[in-house]
Amino acid sequence: MSVISEAPFSPEEIADEGIKPEEYTEIVNRLGRHPNKAELGMFGVMWSEHCCYKNSRPLLKQFPTEGKRILVGPGENAGVVDVGNGFRLAFKIESHNHPSAVEPFQGAATGVGGILRDIFTMGARPIAALNSLRFGSLEDARTRRIFNGVVAGIAHYGNCFGVPTVGGEVYFDRAYSGNPLVNAMALGLMETPEIIKSGASGIGNPVLYVGSTTGRDGMGGASFASAELSDASMDDRPAVQVGDPFLEKSLVEACLEAFKTGAVVAAQDMGAAGITCSTSEMAAKGGVGIEFDLDLVPVRETGMVPYEYLLSESQERMLFVAEKGREQELIDIFHRWGLQAVVAGQVIADPIVRIFFKGVVAAEIPATALADNTPIYERQVLAEPPEYARKAWEWSPDALPPCSETGLGSQSWNEVLLTLLDTPSIASKRWVYRQYDHQVQNNTRVLPGDADAAVVRLRPQIPEAGNGPSYNTGVAATVDCNSRYVYLNPYEGAKAVVAEAARNLSCVGAEPLAVTDNLNFGSPEKPIGYWQLAEACRGLAEACEVFETPVTGGNVSLYNETLDAQGNPQPIYPTPVVGMVGLVEDLQKVCTQGWQAEGDRIYLLGYSVNPQNYRTPHLTLGASEYLAALHQTVAGQPPFVDFDLERRVQAACRYGIAQGWIRSAHDCAEGGLAVALAECCISSQRGAEIHLNLPQSLSDCRWDEVLFAEGGARIIVSVEGDRAATWESYLQEQLGSHWQCLGRVGSADTPLHVFANPELSLINLNVAPLSDRYYNAIERRLVV
CATH class of the missing domain: 3.90.650.10 (PurM-like C-terminal domain)
Known part of the structure; x- marks a missing residue:
């Protein structure tokens, strides 16, 4: 069985996948042949800015990432810090900007769902959510529609899932007309003794597909998120995922129960790029390969082809590597929670991702070519x-x-x-936060609008953790960015973002600990856009060093541009949002x-x-x-x-x-x-x-x-x-x-x-x- 040889693709077909001509040449060189349609799509999503940070990675290297409290830094689904008394906090921020511009409700809702999965994939139970939002002027009818839809989507997913949305920020400026920013942040408390990582290991270990079924929703979402918005973007509604928060609530319980068995070797959320991302990243991080059979994937639509399976971003799905011989134990857990769970592949020694469909190899690509050694x-x-x-x-x-x-x-x-x-x-953003359930779980110490940062009580999630029945310690969190400052001076403005985030935490009495960031910028291919990005990264790095708040991870969202009244591309204000967490030693003194x-x-x-x-x-x-x-x-x-x-x-x-x-x-x-x-x-x-x-x-x-x-x-x-x-x-x-x-x-x-x-x-x-x-x-x- 071998990959069917394909003729070269046309420039138009290559461009449709978001791949540059010189990148296509590199793909051919790496494969030693032309890719087929499925493989081209896999490269398109994995080599998108959204997945591989090909324009921003050199700049991100200057961020401080280590510190005495850092347990997990950049590279995993979420960062993890030690907050003392046996508590370990997972947290991260991600963007869902372009989907929210096209389909505000589902774009924002699935943004919340995605960031929650990043948290519980680590073995942490989500305890709080925040968001950072940007819209155009409320005098504009389209902005009002987007604003209403985004807030409703955030409220729907968070409220149904059962996580308190405890804080955030909302700004309005014409610079965001048509291209809103929807950055979702979540915090979780580690519930498993071991932090769950994503690198596959153990040759012969089974690979499990768990969660929901796969459909055609979210097709090519990563590539969609890495392209400039235009009038034609409204036709890209299939690139926007559809979420089910009630199913995800079952998924978090099943995952945490499964992790506690010790039978899960590695876990990865199927977020951007779906099956393509999860298989290639798990293989690349573990230095192994993965074989995966699409015929075994539970589906909700008929007639799907490999390209659709591999690029679908259907929500509430995960990929596990299990200990060989214990797969049925995990499958039974997911079935009890009413979820799909099947063995769909295995870990192999060759460091490649090999995809089967109808008994033949539908795609075969070196894992590092997709997830590590990217442009x-x-x-x-x-x-x-x-x-x-x-x-x-x-x-x-x-x-x-x-x-x-x-x-x-x-x-x-x-x-x-x-x-x-x-x-x-x-x-006041009262109209916004009144739609959010900010007291579910009964740990919210400071309500939205009452202070400069949110404060959530820490309660033990596993018997050996915690500081006793008083539950007197907490975590504070804030998201911050004055984008007008950054627009006028990216270096100084970015430093001010970190300083104000730390100041917000200090105002509730919390010691700043660590940062997750969401870099929302225009096109890096334009000199001004790249100057803004580079200068802002320089300012963030310097300020994080000074305030001793290492960066544990985050997200880069580029190509945030719309067309002005004359049809000319207009970038948003550069908006490097900082999510910062801090430790509250005594909740009685907040x-x-x-x-x-x-x-x-x-x-x-x-x-x-x-x-x-x-x-x-x-x-x-x-x-x-x-x-x-x-x-x-x-x-x-x-x-x-x-x-x-x-x-x-x-x-x-x-x-x-x-x-x-x-x-x-x-x-x-x-x-x-x-x-x-x-x-x-x-x-x-x-x-x-x-x-x-x-x-x-x-x-x-x-x-x-x-x-x-x-x-x-x-x-x-x-x-x-x-x-x-x-x-x-x-x-x-x-x-x-x-x-x-x-x-x-x-x-x-x-x-x-x-x-x-x-x-x-x-x-x-x-x-x-x-x-x-x-x-x-x-x-x-x-x-x-």
Whole structure:
């Protein structure tokens, strides 16, 4: 039996599989012959950017990946870290961008299903999910349709599966019109004594296909995810998978039960590229080969050919390598859970993937050619920043219309603040997270919207794990990225992404541990696109080193581009999303962002409200939400990260929380100081009296800089009055002059009142109008 020889494919047929002409030549050289249709499809998906990272792998090598808590780093289905007390946490983030653009509900739903499988394939039970979402303007009807569908899809899969969706972020910008970003993150607690890896081993060991049946849905999804979207992409609905969360709930239980038997040698999720990916990756990682018979695969459609079997991305399917002689033990487990389970292949010594169909060899390819020794493009990075960036950096606040202590033109500062709170990217995402079940499993310690990071209690999943009945430790998680910062300066913007993620964790009292990232960019084949990707990777790597948060894995999603009104390709903003996890030692001392009691002192940690701090690299209106929302301008340099001060501010915040001094903590992010103060008031439904203690007249900065400038290393905290003296003594020692007492927390009947000095009031707003703008901004735009 041998592979049927094929004539050369036409350039059009090669291009349809996402393969470049020079790549096809390399395929022929490696095989010593022309591939057949099935083999060409296998190379198409495995050599796609989505699977082999051929444009990004050289850049990813600079990421730090090792640390004292890292148990599993990049290369497996998910990273695993040791969080102490016998707990091991698996976590990862993945994208489902293009499928969500074409079929929002199923695209987002199967994105959630895929990331959950990555977690329980390691032997971990999913305990939480987060997401990072980007959409175009809500003024656009198509965006509203995509937005509604994506949120509904995430809610459907997570709620039905039974995992709490505990946090995330949602941004809106015209740069994402038609090409939304849907990044799904999941966390799981190891339930098996041994971490399950994906490398096959044991010549003669059986290969089991388990889970759901195979159909034609999701055909070529990996190639689809690695191509630019166009008007024709709407015809690619077969490339979008269809998920069944109830079946996946059975699958996780069956898998974990199977893993505990010790009979599973290796396991791999059939995600992108389906059978092709799972067979080739398991073989390549184990240095062995796999024979696989498609005639034994359970199907739900008739007349399928090898090309369709191999490229199908039907959901809820897994591939196991079992110990020889114990396969029936595993099959029985899956049958008890109402799932498919068959022996469909075996591990062989020759390092090849050999596929049988109807008694003949349908494909035969060296495993490493598909999953390891794949094309790599080391592209040249622009020697100088591109023109768009240089032009943006020329912007200065002097270009803005004049403002005064009363406001901006005819708008008072009260009105400006309300406008910012009504901006969908800043406003509450309550409409989104209310659709998610965020309390299932009964371990959610901090609810969505209450703090800068989610917190989930850790409970033992296996008898020998855990710290006793108190369940007093937890894990915090956040996803973060200010893509406008990254667009204007990819290097500095990427550093700020990591810094803010760590700051979010510090605000709840968690020690940052490790990172998973999702790099969403445009085409790397365009000089600007590759410059953005390369510079962002450089910034991420540097920041992860500084914050001692190694990268355990993640996802790269390139070719995120749509067509503008003139039909020209338009890339999204570069969006390197960082998912970061942290350890909470004492759940009784977790902080949220809302004020806790009337009379508590309010402090600003980091850059104080001092005219000398503005128009510096670290605190600026450049790239700010105020500049974009009020002046429709995207320009300037984003705030640069002051690593030294950032680390000291975060350490001070964590220490203050651990000592019980700090009662609330909130990061100053989009919208600057005024928005952060308003959010603290809204969360607690309490007012605050703030005294900035500025000079009578400002000569070195503008009033809008004082209120709305953005920058890192700034956290607002509140402290009980009786502990203020001890707290201030500590701050003086830890931060020197980089802190400021701003005022006191008020009651439910008092406003947010911000004084520049005793004679000058800048903002005076009751909490009710603040809350109305903040909580209802998205709903108002969905009712048309």
